[in-house]
Amino acid sequence: MASCGNPAAESDALMTRRPKFDHSKECVKCKARNGNIVIRHVVYCRECFLRLVKVKFRKILQPSINEKLDGPRQKSLKASGNLTMGLSGGLGSTVLMDLVAKSYFMRSGPDDNKGGKDHPRKLNEKVWKAGYACYVEVSNAFPGMRDSTADIRAIVENYNLFEFVPLKLEDAFDPSWWNRVGGDPLQSDLGFEPGGENAQEGTTTYATPLDRLRAYLSAMPTQTALLSSVQALVRLLLLYSARSTQSSHLLLGTSLTSLSINLISGIAQGGGFAVREEVDEEWHASAAKAVRVIRPLRDLTMKECTAWAWWNNLTVVGETPIPSAKQGIGSLTKDFIIGLETDYPSTVSTIARTSSKLAPKEKATGVCALCQRPTQFGAQQWKSQISILSYSNHKENTNRISLASSLCYACLSSFTGRNSRSVNRSVKGHDDITSCIPIPLPVWVQSHSSMQSAPRGTGGSLIDHVGADIVEVKKMNREEMKEQIGSYLLDDDL
Amino acid sequence: MASSVSLKIEFGGGLELLFANQRSYELTLPRFVPISNSTSVSSVPSPNLNDTGTESAMSDDDAIPDGLKRVDVTYLLHHLRDHLLKERPELFMDKETVRPGILVLINDTDWELEGEGEYELKAGDELVFISTLHGG
Numbered sequence: 001m002a003s004c005g006n007p008a009a010e011s012d013a014l015m016t017r018r019p020k021f022d023h024s025k026e027c028v029k030c031k032a033r034n035g036n037i038v039i040r041h042v043v044y045c046r047e048c049f050l051r052l053v054k055v056k057f058r059k060i061l062q063p064s065i066n067e068k069l070d071g072p073r074q075k076s077l078k079a080s081g082n083l084t085m086g087l088s089g090g091l092g093s094t095v096l097m098d099l100v101a102k103s104y105f106m107r108s109g110p111d112d113n114k115g116g117k118d119h120p121r122k123l124n125e126k127v128w129k130a131g132y133a134c135y136v137e138v139s140n141a142f143p144g145m146r147d148s149t150a151d152i153r154a155i156v157e158n159y160n161l162f163e164f165v166p167l168k169l170e171d172a173f174d175p176s177w178w179n180r181v182g183g184d185p186l187q188s189d190l191g192f193e194p195g196g197e198n199a200q201e202g203t204t205t206y207a208t209p210l211d212r213l214r215a216y217l218s219a220m221p222t223q224t225a226l227l228s229s230v231q232a233l234v235r236l237l238l239l240y241s242a243r244s245t246q247s248s249h250l251l252l253g254t255s256l257t258s259l260s261i262n263l264i265s266g267i268a269q270g271g272g273f274a275v276r277e278e279v280d281e282e283w284h285a286s287a288a289k290a291v292r293v294i295r296p297l298r299d300l301t302m303k304e305c306t307a308w309a310w311w312n313n314l315t316v317v318g319e320t321p322i323p324s325a326k327q328g329i330g331s332l333t334k335d336f337i338i339g340l341e342t343d344y345p346s347t348v349s350t351i352a353r354t355s356s357k358l359a360p361k362e363k364a365t366g367v368c369a370l371c372q373r374p375t376q377f378g379a380q381q382w383k384s385q386i387s388i389l390s391y392s393n394h395k396e397n398t399n400r401i402s403l404a405s406s407l408c409y410a411c412l413s414s415f416t417g418r419n420s421r422s423v424n425r426s427v428k429g430h431d432d433i434t435s436c437i438p439i440p441l442p443v444w445v446q447s448h449s450s451m452q453s454a455p456r457g458t459g460g461s462l463i464d465h466v467g468a469d470i471v472e473v474k475k476m477n478r479e480e481m482k483e484q485i486g487s488y489l490l491d492d493d494l
Numbered sequence: 495m496a497s498s499v500s501l502k503i504e505f506g507g508g509l510e511l512l513f514a515n516q517r518s519y520e521l522t523l524p525r526f527v528p529i530s531n532s533t534s535v536s537s538v539p540s541p542n543l544n545d546t547g548t549e550s551a552m553s554d555d556d557a558i559p560d561g562l563k564r565v566d567v568t569y570l571l572h573h574l575r576d577h578l579l580k581e582r583p584e585l586f587m588d589k590e591t592v593r594p595g596i597l598v599l600i601n602d603t604d605w606e607l608e609g610e611g612e613y614e615l616k617a618g619d620e621l622v623f624i625s626t627l628h629g630g
Binding site: 020021025034035036037038043046091257302303305306307309310316318338339341342343 | 507508594595597599602603604624627
């Protein structure tokens with residue numbers, strides 16, 4: 001109960017509780033039945049609610065289906081490629097798959113072919129030729145996690161409409177997977193220095209992709225960096241799989257609540273420049289058709305998704321949380337937003353709507369080698385002005401490429417963050433990792449154009465092209481410091 | 495009216511994992527319970543305490559004994575936490591209510607329409623607790 005005084009001392013201090021719904025318990029749509037659910041203070045009956053969910057889902061997805069975007073009113077829907085859905089086994093993606101199946105893949109009866117004799121509406125014609133459900137298993141990287149691939153496969157096969165594409169997180173470090181999805185041939189064996197911002201060759205000491213993945217995750221300096229790097233790996237695995245299945249669309253089950261969490265947590269981690277991509281994204285891989293990343297549930301809160309899943313008897317396998325995920329910025333933001341949704345349900349929608357109006361002031365200068373989102377001009381200069389990453393300023397090492405110049409600000413901050421708590425304990429097999437061996441990088445980073453074209457053996461990189469953009473940071477000794485500020489110092493005698 | 499209330503409880507969305515992985519329970523609670531929501535055996539009146547043996551012996555207008563209230567959802571939450579929950583109570587309750595992110599349906603209707611924790615339970619009520627936080 002809300003309070004506006006000291007309830008212990010004043011009996012009138014307690015305010016009456018504000019009801020969670022406006023007006024009456026009657027459904028606002030049909031005005032005939034009693035309501036079953038309250039969505040952002042509005043009451044709906046079960047039938048009207050289920051219809052509303054479908055409408056909201058289609059309203060987001062349909063304008064983006066045809067290759068040429070021409071607004072919400074379209075005569076026919078035909079995608080230029082196949083469809084890939086990212087499946088995590090969680091609530092959002094389970095609801096997404098159900099809505100996609102019911103709206104676009106299940107054969108409807110002859111009664112659904114409405115329209116006149118001369119203008120039949122071809123509702124039975126498929127919008128996408130084929131549908132793929134792609135699942136990325138992360139359990140091998142963390143102790144105590146269960147492999148859920150079999151459970152997810154059972155759910156996908158139950159629909160008998162989609163092809164199941166199981167992936168593992170370690171595929172991101174597997175050259176054979178890279179070949180399968182049609183990636184450019186790998187010419188180098190790049191890794192990065194633990195805690196540093198340079199890349200160098202020689203990561204062949206790791207025998208299997210899983211070893212490489214574990215080494216990569218163990219090298220993350222903070223829990224937040226660990227979780228965001230897992231998310232980035234999953235996202236890129238899905239994108240490359242979508243490309244390999246000739247998909248024009250990749251659908252993700254991000255609900256309004258999850259989107260607000262991702263937006264706030266992304267901005268908090270330095271990803272503000274890519275805030276638009278968090279909502280809607282068109283991913284251009286080299287020489288291939290663009291993949292549109294769409295989040296069709298982004299107008300539905302978690303509560304709506306839960307009610308849809310419950311009233312449609314959907315089985316939600318559930319994601320096993322990554323150990324020690326509680327300590328990251330992402331989890332703390334999640335707790336905050338979920339609490340907000342309970343107390344002030346409209347505020348969560350305000351976060352998403354406000355963020356969708358944001359746009360970066362400057363144009364992007366390139367694409368991040370790691371997360372493949374746009375990079376901002378001058379991010380490196382900003383970083384070097386505000387922080388000392390290393391006391392030494394020498395450039396003696398050979399075979400070095402500046403990784404920093406190829407990464408976006410968010411990825412660079414993740415790589416170079418400092419925290420007294422090591423993430424090693426939450427990753428399997430960390431004992432094998434020694435700090436002198438370069439940490440492997442995902443396969444797509446190695447084939448990224450900036451990595452291919454960077455000059456070797458110079459310690460320089462693409463950043464040298466913008467020469468003036470770099471600011472030298474070094475540690476001064478006390479004499480040098482005194483010399484700099486000497487004229488401002490007062491004499492001891494005064 | 496009988497001195498006890500029998501209910502059907504169901505858990506979904508992964509919440510059943512906290513309750514011995516059992517999705518469905520049938521419960522009988524006393525009609526009157528302590529205002530403090532204490533569920534210890536000594537403070538809870540036995541279902542037979544006020545039972546006169548006939549349904550008609552008591553009505554809704556019966557005086558509520560001192561220190562007691564009609565059994566409501568808040569009491570049920572305490573009962574579930576104290577007697578059926580097997581692990582991590584912080585994932586089920588927060589202060590005096592369910593943790594944010596748990597959807598409660600009373601007879602297939604959102605509990606926000608029924609007064610949330612203040613809803614007085616009736617015999618035969620079906621309550622569903624679904625976690626919305628089971629991944630995304």
